[in-house]
Amino acid sequence: MLTLYRLEDGALKRRDPNADCLADDLWIDMIAPTKEEETAVEAALGVEIPTREEMREIETSAQLYKSGDSLVMTVRVLTRQAPLGPALADATFILTPRHLVTVRYLDSTPFRTFATRVDQGTDVPTDPEAILLGILTAIVGRVADVLEEVKDGLDTLSRSVFSQGGEQSPSIIDADLQNALKRIGRSGDLASRVRESLHSLARTVSFLKAAEKATPIAPEIKLTLNTLNGDIQSLLDYNLYLAQTTQFLLDSTLGLINIQQNAIIKIFSVAAVIFLPPTLIASIYGMNFKHMPELDLVFGYPGALCLMVISAILPYWYFRRRGWL
CATH class of the missing domain: 1.20.5 (Single alpha-helices involved in coiled-coils or other helix-helix interfaces)
Known part of the structure; x- marks a missing residue:
């Protein structure tokens, strides 16, 4: 599916996706494009659209490179549309002097957020670089929201884990701890996906900064790049703190489970010791x-x-x- 945006009267406007003259569009957003759509965009803009398999490659040289006068960048974006929960989806940005092409196979919140702001006139980018930075800013903002959700979840888990005991039976405590263990695992998995997305964003911003050194750029673009870079680094630091918190909760929960199990084993051991002398006497005399x-x-x-x-x-x-x- 193609979503086309063209600059009209100083504002970015969405237009009919069936219209021609793709070369006049400022932003072409491709979601799970067909082969015919890829061919049409390649012919109109003179760019090469990477395949889905090429987008999945993990080498930096395959994710960030220059092709002619185009910059090709693949970013790993968090999405909740995966069947097993939050996952990472690849999104490729092809930046040319006159166009921005985005290629993705799963919808994600940052793209919807940015598109809504454009449609409402809240954000009015007038060049491809501004559109690219606007989307990257939305992605970073979404990552920050996810990290806040992880932090809130870990706080709730911490209170739950360390408030176990009281009048609760050991079986209930054990079930609660096992449930907490699963939730800690999910939080740790989500934090690791966030970290991978942030590293991908950091590499992309560094690539953009290096590429823009060869050509003069507007001061506001340079400022936005520096701001993005600072935000990403601060989020990486915060993600590291959450990873350490997750590990602490994991170790604490496993320790509490071990203590609970050891207490039960101790009771059985005491019971065995109590009944051992009568059993010994009965074995000696045989009750005969x-x-x-x-x-x-x-x-x-x-x-x-x-x-x-x-x-x-x-x-x-x-x-x-x-x-x-």
């Missing part, structure tokens, strides 16, 4: 006494069987009630 009144009772044998069953059920019931099983 001449005068055992129970042997003459009519219901002695069934009674012994019932006593054996009860002696097995009672400890099981007690341990379940205490939450040890």
Whole structure:
């Protein structure tokens, strides 16, 4: 699908995607483009659209390079549209002197946010560089929002983990800790994806700054690049702090689970020690006494069987009630 934006009366306007004259458009946004759409854009702008497989390559030389008078940059963007939760999606920016082409195969919040601001006239970029920086700024802002969500989640988890105990049974505490362990894992996974996205953004901004040194740029563009670079570095530092917090919570939760399990094992060990002396005496003598009144009772044998069953059920019931099983 193509979304086309053209500069009209000093403002960026969305236009009919079926219209021709792609060369007159300032921003061409391609979402899961077809082969025909790729061919049309390549013919109109004289650029080469990378394939989805090429966008997935992890080498820096494949993500950031210059092709003719075009700069090609692939950024890893967070998206929540993946079937297994938040994931990273590749978005490629092709910057030419007169156009910006964006290629992506999953929709993401930063692009929608920037497009909405353009449609509402809140953000009015008038050149390809300004559009590119506007989108990158939206991506960085979205990353900051996600980090805030991770921080709030970790704060809630911290209160939950360290408030365990009181009148709760061991089984409930153990279930809560295991649930907390899963949530900590999800938070750590999300933080690692954020870190990968931030590193991708940092490389892209550095590439842009190096490329812009060869050509004069507007002061506001240079200022925006420097601001973006500073924001990304501060978010990387904050992400490192969250990673350390996640590791601390993980270690603490595992430690509490071990303490809980050790307490239960201790109870079973004490019970085994208590019943060991009677068992030893019974083993030595074998209960082979001449005068055992129970042997003459009519219901002695069934009674012994019932006593054996009860002696097995009672400890099981007690341990379940205490939450040890």
